[in-house]
Amino acid sequence: MTMRLGQILTLPDAALTEPLALAVGLTGDDLFHFSGQLSETRVEYLPLMLIHAALARAPWAETVITPLVAEHFDAMDMAAELALADYRGTYAVLVPPLPRPAIIRRELAAICPGVHIELWTRAQH
DSSP states (O other), X not given: XXXXXXXXXXXXXXXXXXXXXXXXXXXXXXXXXXXXXXXXXXXXXXXXXXXXXXXXXXXXXXXXXXXXXXXXXXXXHHHHHHHHTTOOSEEEEEEOOXXXXXHHHHHHHHHSTTSEEEXXXXXXX
């Protein structure tokens, strides 16, 4: 049985009024503490291997979100994929508290120029 992309991803066929974010290698629980950054944003969850298909199907996606390090990829891998896809939106990376986050932001920006890099840190309690 062959599955079509539309059966795997539930992306709309046209841009909606709400912004679209693609969360790669994450679950809703992972993004729970970042809901402020995602207010009024539709979030679609997908594995890394579908990022090119998702960006082709929904080129209006404003944000791609990943963890700094996931089970099968890291933020550098995703930055390279975004560059290959000629993505020009925001790339948000979920990071732990870091002593010098500008280093990571600079490294990612060097891999995918033209992409706005944001590091989202979960507040410590």
